[in-house]
Amino acid sequence: DQQVKQNSPSLSVQEGRISILNCDYTNSMFDYFLWYKKYPAEGPTFLISISSIKDKNEDGRFTVFLNKSAKHLSLHIVPSQPGDSAVYFCAAFPTGNQFYFGTGTSLTVIP
Amino acid sequence: GAGVSQSPRYKVAKRGQDVALRCDPISGHVSLFWYQQALGQGPEFLTYFQNEAQLDKSGLPSDRFFAERPEGSVSTLKIQRTQQEDSAVYLCAGTPRGSETQYFGPGTRLLVL
Numbered sequence: 463d464q465q466v467k468q469n470s471p472s473l474s475v476q477e478g479r480i481s482i483l484n485c486d487y488t489n490s491m492f493d494y495f496l497w498y499k500k501y502p503a504e505g506p507t508f509l510i511s512i513s514s515i516k517d518k519n520e521d522g523r524f525t526v527f528l529n530k531s532a533k534h535l536s537l538h539i540v541p542s543q544p545g546d547s548a549v550y551f552c553a554a555f556p557t558g559n560q561f562y563f564g565t566g567t568s569l570t571v572i573p
Numbered sequence: 574g575a576g577v578s579q580s581p582r583y584k585v586a587k588r589g590q591d592v593a594l595r596c597d598p599i600s601g602h603v604s605l606f607w608y609q610q611a612l613g614q615g616p617e618f619l620t621y622f623q624n625e626a627q628l629d630k631s632g633l634p635s636d637r638f639f640a641e642r643p644e645g646s647v648s649t650l651k652i653q654r655t656q657q658e659d660s661a662v663y664l665c666a667g668t669p670r671g672s673e674t675q676y677f678g679p680g681t682r683l684l685v686l
Contacts, residue, residue: 561606
């Protein structure tokens with residue numbers, strides 16, 4: 463049973479435009495959410511996180527939005543750059559417990 | 574070290590062979606997690622240590638899988654009598670004290686023939 467879902471396996475965006483990656487979860491006990499970025503042959507790299515007490519967290523070009531009532535979070539990248547091309551995983555967990563990962567969205571930023 | 578390291582990076586095993594995968598976390602990482610990532614999937618939890626104590630092993634797929642962290646630093650994931658379905662990337666992650674963020678190693682890609 464997939465508790466964290468990323469329904470778009472891939473996304474292509476023009477350089478300079480906004481990339482929006484989406485993630486849905488089913489477990490209302492999740493209270494901390496993270497986005498990881500993964501290049502081929504490397505482990506996931508932490509990008510940005512958000513606690514359930516917030517609805518937005520921003521770090522440079524990256525912003526994560528959380529809609530608890532809809533059990534939905536999204537990652538916005540603006541402006542998108544070719545170096546952002548990677549697979550993005552969202553992860554969620556109840557505090558102090560294991561992470562649950564989505565299946566990933568492969569982002570391609572076209573120069 | 575600068576980051577979490579894992580060895581070997583790649584391992585090819587014959588079906589039935591035992592393998593041992595090593596994780597060297599960052600010094601000070603109290604918590605250590607192992608994940609299995611199949612092709613096209615997200616990482617899936619295997620087991621979790623806090624220092625040397627294995628607090629959760631609910632994700633280990635069978636009793637052929639065994640993990641240890643005897644001194645609370647380096648951890649080894651052992652797979653006995655490997656099967657083809659064990660082929661995956663095995664990721665190790667550590668969490669600093671007081672943080673919820675997990676920092677991942679590069680993974681070990683295991684191929685069982």
